[in-house]
Amino acid sequence: MSVKIKEYPGTPLREEDLKQGKVLLVSYWPKARYVWSAGVAIGRYLTELKNGRIVGRLCSKCGRIVVPPRMFCEWCFRPNDRWVILKDSGVVNTFSVSRITADATRIKEPLIPAVIQIDGTTDAGILHLVGETDPEQVRFGMKVQALWKPPEERTGSITDIKYFRPTGR
Amino acid sequence: MTAKVAVIGAGMTQLRSITPDLSYKEMMFEAAVKAYNNAGVDPRKDVQSFVCSSEDFWEGTSIFDEYVPDQIGGSLKPVCTISGDGLYSLITAYMQISSGLIDVAAVEAHSKASEMVSIRNIMSLALDPIYVRPLAADPYFVGGLEMARYLHESGNTREQCAKVVEKNRGNALRNPYAAHPSKTTAQEVLASEAVCHPLGRMDIAEAADGAAVVVLASEERAKALCENPVWILGLGWCSDTPCLEAREWGEAVYAKITAERAFRMAKNVRPKDIDLLEIDDSFSYKELQHLEAMGFCKKGEAGVLTQKGETAPDGEIPVNASGGSLGMGYTFEMAGLQRLCEMVLQLRSQAGERQVKNVRIGLVQCWRGIPTASGAAMILTSERS
Amino acid sequence: MSIKKRVAVVGAGMTKFMRRAQETGKELAYEAARMALDSCGLGIEDIECVTMGSAPDAFDGVHMKGEYLIDGAGAWRKPYMRSYVGGGTGVFAPIHGWQHVASGLFDTCLVVCEEKMSSCRPHPQAAFLTIFDNLTERPLGPNLVWIFALEMHRYMHVHKIPKEKIAVVSVKNKKNAMDHPCAQLAQKITVEDVLNSEILVWPVQRLDISPTSDGAAAVVLASEDVARKITDSPVWIDGVGWNLDTAYWTNRDLYYPQYVENAARMAYQMAGIKNPREEIDFAEPYDPFDYKELHHMEGLMLCEKGEAPNLAWEGVTQRDGKLPICPSGGLLGVGNPIAAAGLMKICELFWQLRREAGKRQVPGDPRTAVAQAWGDLMQVGTVVVMRT
Numbered sequence: 001m002s003v004k005i006k007e008y009p010g011t012p013l014r015e016e017d018l019k020q021g022k023v024l025l026v027s028y029w030p031k032a033r034y035v036w037s038a039g040v041a042i043g044r045y046l047t048e049l050k051n052g053r054i055v056g057r058l059c060s061k062c063g064r065i066v067v068p069p070r071m072f073c074e075w076c077f078r079p080n081d082r083w084v085i086l087k088d089s090g091v092v093n094t095f096s097v098s099r100i101t102a103d104a105t106r107i108k109e110p111l112i113p114a115v116i117q118i119d120g121t122t123d124a125g126i127l128h129l130v131g132e133t134d135p136e137q138v139r140f141g142m143k144v145q146a147l148w149k150p151p152e153e154r155t156g157s158i159t160d161i162k163y164f165r166p167t168g169r
Numbered sequence: 170m171t172a173k174v175a176v177i178g179a180g181m182t183q184l185r186s187i188t189p190d191l192s193y194k195e196m197m198f199e200a201a202v203k204a205y206n207n208a209g210v211d212p213r214k215d216v217q218s219f220v221c222s223s224e225d226f227w228e229g230t231s232i233f234d235e236y237v238p239d240q241i242g243g244s245l246k247p248v249c250t251i252s253g254d255g256l257y258s259l260i261t262a263y264m265q266i267s268s269g270l271i272d273v274a275a276v277e278a279h280s281k282a283s284e285m286v287s288i289r290n291i292m293s294l295a296l297d298p299i300y301v302r303p304l305a306a307d308p309y310f311v312g313g314l315e316m317a318r319y320l321h322e323s324g325n326t327r328e329q330c331a332k333v334v335e336k337n338r339g340n341a342l343r344n345p346y347a348a349h350p351s352k353t354t355a356q357e358v359l360a361s362e363a364v365c366h367p368l369g370r371m372d373i374a375e376a377a378d379g380a381a382v383v384v385l386a387s388e389e390r391a392k393a394l395c396e397n398p399v400w401i402l403g404l405g406w407c408s409d410t411p412c413l414e415a416r417e418w419g420e421a422v423y424a425k426i427t428a429e430r431a432f433r434m435a436k437n438v439r440p441k442d443i444d445l446l447e448i449d450d451s452f453s454y455k456e457l458q459h460l461e462a463m464g465f466c467k468k469g470e471a472g473v474l475t476q477k478g479e480t481a482p483d484g485e486i487p488v489n490a491s492g493g494s495l496g497m498g499y500t501f502e503m504a505g506l507q508r509l510c511e512m513v514l515q516l517r518s519q520a521g522e523r524q525v526k527n528v529r530i531g532l533v534q535c536w537r538g539i540p541t542a543s544g545a546a547m548i549l550t551s552e553r554s
Numbered sequence: 555m556s557i558k559k560r561v562a563v564v565g566a567g568m569t570k571f572m573r574r575a576q577e578t579g580k581e582l583a584y585e586a587a588r589m590a591l592d593s594c595g596l597g598i599e600d601i602e603c604v605t606m607g608s609a610p611d612a613f614d615g616v617h618m619k620g621e622y623l624i625d626g627a628g629a630w631r632k633p634y635m636r637s638y639v640g641g642g643t644g645v646f647a648p649i650h651g652w653q654h655v656a657s658g659l660f661d662t663c664l665v666v667c668e669e670k671m672s673s674c675r676p677h678p679q680a681a682f683l684t685i686f687d688n689l690t691e692r693p694l695g696p697n698l699v700w701i702f703a704l705e706m707h708r709y710m711h712v713h714k715i716p717k718e719k720i721a722v723v724s725v726k727n728k729k730n731a732m733d734h735p736c737a738q739l740a741q742k743i744t745v746e747d748v749l750n751s752e753i754l755v756w757p758v759q760r761l762d763i764s765p766t767s768d769g770a771a772a773v774v775l776a777s778e779d780v781a782r783k784i785t786d787s788p789v790w791i792d793g794v795g796w797n798l799d800t801a802y803w804t805n806r807d808l809y810y811p812q813y814v815e816n817a818a819r820m821a822y823q824m825a826g827i828k829n830p831r832e833e834i835d836f837a838e839p840y841d842p843f844d845y846k847e848l849h850h851m852e853g854l855m856l857c858e859k860g861e862a863p864n865l866a867w868e869g870v871t872q873r874d875g876k877l878p879i880c881p882s883g884g885l886l887g888v889g890n891p892i893a894a895a896g897l898m899k900i901c902e903l904f905w906q907l908r909r910e911a912g913k914r915q916v917p918g919d920p921r922t923a924v925a926q927a928w929g930d931l932m933q934v935g936t937v938v939v940m941r942t
Contacts, residue, residue: 002566002905003912005593008736009585010570010769011577023576026299027675028615031290034229034688037281039192042689066805068690072198074239074800077205077213079198094711094808096703097756102695103680113700113755115804125804127691135756140711159693226617231610231684232640235930236801245816248798248934249646252620252636261635261653268656269556270794270824294617299578408634411624426631434659541621543634 041069044083050156052148054086056121064122088146089167090118093125097135110135116144116164131163143167174266175391175398176549177273178208178384181510184348184377184498187283193228196380197279198240204382205242209394210273212242216384217271219243220258221250222278222502226291229284241277241382254278254535255381255506256545260404262385272387273394278507280500282376296540301413309373311539313365315418316454320367322419322468323461327367329472330453331358334371336481337450337489341496343522346511348377348498358453372453377498381506383513397517402438402530402548405430409542416542421455421462424534427546428463431532435548440464444528445515446486447508449536449544450493456480459534460488463546487525490515505535505545516551555824561655562781562788563648563940565594565774566901570736571889574672575768579614580626583668586770586894587628590664594774594784601774602660604629606636607647607667609892609929612681613674627666640685640929641840642796642936643667644771644896649794649938651775661780668770669891678766685931687801699763703755705808705932706845710757712809712860717757719863721748723844724761726866727880730873731887733913736898738767738889748844764842764884769891771898789907793827793924793939795820803931814853814926814935821924821937822855830855834939835920836878836906838899840928841885850926851879853935878916881906896927900938907942 017023038046041057045068048055056065059073059080066073066080073080095114101107112130117123130138131147144164154160180203182196191199205212212219219241223233230236234250237243251258255278262274285291292308320326332355341350353371361371391398407426410416432438440463448463450456457471465486466474474480480488491497491511500507512531514520534546567589569575569582577585583606591598606627611619620636627634637643637650644667651665671678682698709715722745731740743761751761774784781788797816799806818830827833839850848862856877857865865871871879882888882902885895903923905911926937 002735002901002910002914004910005589005735008568008570009577009589010572010575010582010736012570012572013574013576015574018574026303028298028302030294030615031287032226032229032294033286033290034284035286036229036284036688037189037192038689039195040190041195042192046689066802068687068802068804070239070802071195072240074242074244074802075213077211077242094704094708096700096707096758098697098700098703098754099752100697100699100754102683102697104677104697113694113696113704115704115808123805123807124802127694127696127804129694140708157693158690224618225611225684229684230688231612231681232638232930234639234798235685235933236687238798239800239802243798244800245797245813247796247817247820249650249796250638252618252638257635261637261650264653264657264659267658268653269558270653270656271555291617294611294615295621297622298616406633406635407631408621408624408629410630411621422631430633537618537621541618543621543624 041071045069046156049160050154054088054118056084056086056124058082058084065120066124067118067121067126086121087119090116090144092138092140092142092144093117095130095138112138128161129163132165173388174263174385175400176383176513177386177391177395177398178204179510179513180204180207181346181381181507182379183346184379184500186348186377188378193279193281194240197277200380200382201241204384208384210384212275216242216273216275218262218265218274219246219248220262220274220276222253222255222258223250224252224502226294227501241275254502254504254537254545256535256547257406259383260406260545263401263404266385266387272390274385276383278503279380280503281378282501283378292539307365308539309368310365312452313368316368318418319454319458324469325457325472327359328355329475330372330457331355332475333450333453333456334358334495337493337495340482340490340523341492344492344497347492347496349375350492350496368452374451374494374499377500379500379503381503381510383506383509397551399513399516399549399551402550403431403435404547406545413540421458423542423544424459424462427544431546431548438530438548442530443532445490445525445531446488447491447512448488448534450489450495451499451538455536456488482525490523490525505533508533512549516549557656557824559656559658560778560790561652561775562790563773563904564776564781564784564788565590566904567593568736568771568898568901569769571738571767571769571891573738573765573767579623579668579670582670582768582770583623583626583666586772587664587666590772590774596774598628600662601628601664602662603633603654604664605647605651605654607643607893608636609640609643609669610681612684613671613678615673623668628664639934639936641892642927642929642934643893645900645925645927645936645938646796647897648773648900649796649936652791652794655775655777661777663775664772665775666772667893667897669894670768671766671891672768699755699758701932702843703758707757708808709845709849715863717749718745719867720845720848721745722866723847724748724886726872727841727884727886730881731883734883734888737883737887739765740883740887758843762844764886764890767889767891769889769894771894771901773900787908787942789904790941791938792941793821793825795937797935799933801931808932810859811849811853811935813933814850815855817935817937818854821939825939831857834922834924836881836916836923838880838882838902838925840926841880842890844886847879850928854924854926874917881914881916899925903940907940
């Protein structure tokens with residue numbers, strides 16, 4: 001069938017065609033705004049971040065301590081059991097070095113996104129950034145510690161932690 | 170016809186106007202726990218497929234499918250998402266079981282309508298970007314146009330539409346799950362401010378938050394697991410044109426075709442055999458329009474039937490004894506599943522104060538809301554034929 | 555599991571994949587659907603139901619995008635549903651279509667997948683921000699490429715894979731795509747070109763990534779009796795599988811796609827395949843990034859964990875190799891209009907198994923092939939096994 005078709009439909013346009021007005025455009029700015037309930041689990045998580053602490057949840061059936069916290073254990077399918085205040089240090093599970101921002105704009109100073117496994121948890125990592133280090137120096141398994149914003153600047157967000165920095169130990 | 174697939178469990182959270190204390194995950198978990206308990210299954214062991222309903226822009230998250238598995242027990246299991254009402258997901262799960270691929274499936278839908286701050290802007294995003302959106306009108310104009318044309322063609326009146334609101338919000342007073350029960354009178358409805366004439370503010374169902382999960386099983390598993398399975402006798406779904414310009418405004422053609430398909434599949438069931446209807450009333454006139462389109466009465470008769478009380482819980486053809494969307498709250502993609510949960514309770518004689526007498530066969534129907542002309546329907550029974 | 559009805563693909567069609575198309579989403583869907591119908595001599599009246607697959611509404615800028623596409627997809631006054639599992643949609647939509655026919659409710663089904671990413675300005679990349687968790691991740695301003703880079707880096711670290719052995723996949727697929735008439739990014743490049751291309755999010759470089767695209771594809775499905783009346787060479791959907799991992803992707807070890815393995819097992823069980831490495835003649839795994847092809851080869855159990863890069867390096871996965879992978883040119887070469895890209899792979903299996911793939915034809919006598927798509931936050935695997 002593929003060999004029998006002579007012409008495949010589709011009219012490619014170039015960015016210049018749009019700029020030069022060769023095709024008509026309709027533009028629209030969506031104004032989709034939401035207010036999300038953090039709920040019990042993330043509500044506590046964000047509140048504790050404002051207090052300068054990382055909290056997780058324990059499922060006593062399988063023994064997993066998880067972060068970001070949820071009120072249920074997805075593997076045992078049951079409500080989990082208690083809050084655990086965790087250390088604000090951890091280990092780099094994986095990392096990368098980004099030269100672009102969310103909308104693909106190029107940046108000069110690279111960002112180092114990483115999955116950081118928080119000490120005391122079982123396979124539980126969070127997404128954050130590694131800072132105060134040369135990208136060349138970051139290693140898998142590297143020990144890091146959270147650098148918090150000063151209390152008056154914290155808003156109850158994951159960004160209350162500025163980044164995780166290597167502890168060299 | 171021997172039904173092959175049954176509902177063996179259902180669970181729903183109480184519908185509420187706002188739910189600031191709970192995240193959608195926590196609400197879904199609650200509904201799931203209730204449903205699996207009702208069905209007597211362990212989702213990690215017994216449920217082989219999970220089908221969820223959602224639309225990105227209601228949630229404010231793209232690829233919302235990502236966030237569904239954990240709280241319903243579906244992590245590392247076959248989970249998929251249908252962009253449609255919960256009834257569509259139920260139909261998908263039905264097809265999965267009917268194909269022989271799996272035996273037990275769970276279906277989920279929820280609403281966090283209270284989290285949408287700019288609801289009209291979000292609704293407008295569903296309008297055609299080239300031909301309709303530039304008109305920059307309140308999206309409810311689609312409802313206003315349709316109501317005007319429908320009343321003109323059918324001869325039903327605004328007063329009769331207002332009666333639907335009175336009935337349904339009154340029915341909701343007996344429903345502990347309902348978010349908007351009230352002793353509203355038809356006069357109050359007629360006096361409410363116009364949104365897009367003839368559609369008034371009180372003709373429109375107010376939104377509510379909630380979550381529902383339903384468990385389906387094949388014939389063999391249903392008999393083994395469940396004492397009171399609710400059998401699916403027939404189903405249908407249909408989409409009319411999305412183009413407003415090309416549409417039949419007076420008749421809900423999608424509902425007509427949907428019902429024809431469902432009755433054809435249910436073989437020996439006729440509209441007169443249906444003991445209870447739970448159908449879309451997200452706008453007051455929609456209940457009348459759907460009744461007529463689906464063949465429960467002639468065109469122009471639905472208003473009179475309502476006025477005479479024939480669609481009340483103790484009437485000839487009870488409609489929306491639950492309170493419908495007008496009384497329980499409009500839950501967007503959960504609407505069909507919410508009605509299905511109500512129907513399951515009614516068919517099992519577990520509907521408490523709102524129990525309708527002698528409900529053996531019921532019909533559940535949904536409409537996908539403005540600006541669509543799409544809907545689905547299902548015929549269910551508590552008896553084996 | 556006791557499947558009652560056999561279902562076949564009897565027709566296929568697709569549009570060119572382009573960075574930006576003049577056609578609207580409806581028109582793209584129509585062109586692909588029209589071609590699929592023409593390819594098997596059917597009219598829209600012969601189609602009993604339609605399923606649509608399309609990924610984020612945020613790209614097209616239309617909420618309830620599935621409803622908007624109804625007329626383009628030929629679904630006027632028919633039963634119509636849209637499924638959506640992120641990037642996995644392109645292979646899930648035909649699975650959904652298979653469910654329609656295998657259930658016994660319908661004899662024919664039209665499956666359409668469409669994507670118009672260019673509507674999102676200034677760049678579709680920005681819309682991907684909204685896939686991350688609204689409360690715990692979005693405030694960090696992540697780019698979609700971050701999550702791929704994190705996974706790629708983990709994969710490379712665990713198996714000690716040098717970048718060259720991954721870059722070779724991009725070279726292969728872009729070259730394969732030169733024989734695909736719809737290809738957006740077909741070109742002859744070298745491993746050096748990939749390694750020298752702009753670093754976006756290390757270890758991901760520009761030539762490791764497939765582009766954003768506009769495009770559509772469609773297939774016609776039919777039940778066994780009807781399929782044999784429509785065509786002499788139906789291609790059977792013998793296995794379907796899908797699987798979704800936990801949303802908490804940062805709680806997982808990303809080096810291996812367990813969800814792809816689970817989906818593959820489900821599909822292989824249905825197809826009666828016990829030794830995929832031997833029994834599968836060629837495969838179209840999802841390759842939005844070059845390392846993903848390797849990652850998914852392992853998940854599909856076509857080789858051992860960590861072995862895929864060596865197979866690629868040694869040429870085993872070339873079109874004339876022992877196990878051709880992505881003979882179409884994949885997403886890297888043909889383009890990545892998310893849902894349509896997955897369905898393109900199904901189309902490719904259809905054409906290849908009927909010996910109609912022309913210059914892309916895999917030599918020998920391929921009988922059994924597998925297509926796979928992936929999506930969400932490194933979460934979903936959708937797998938289809940097709941046979942003649």
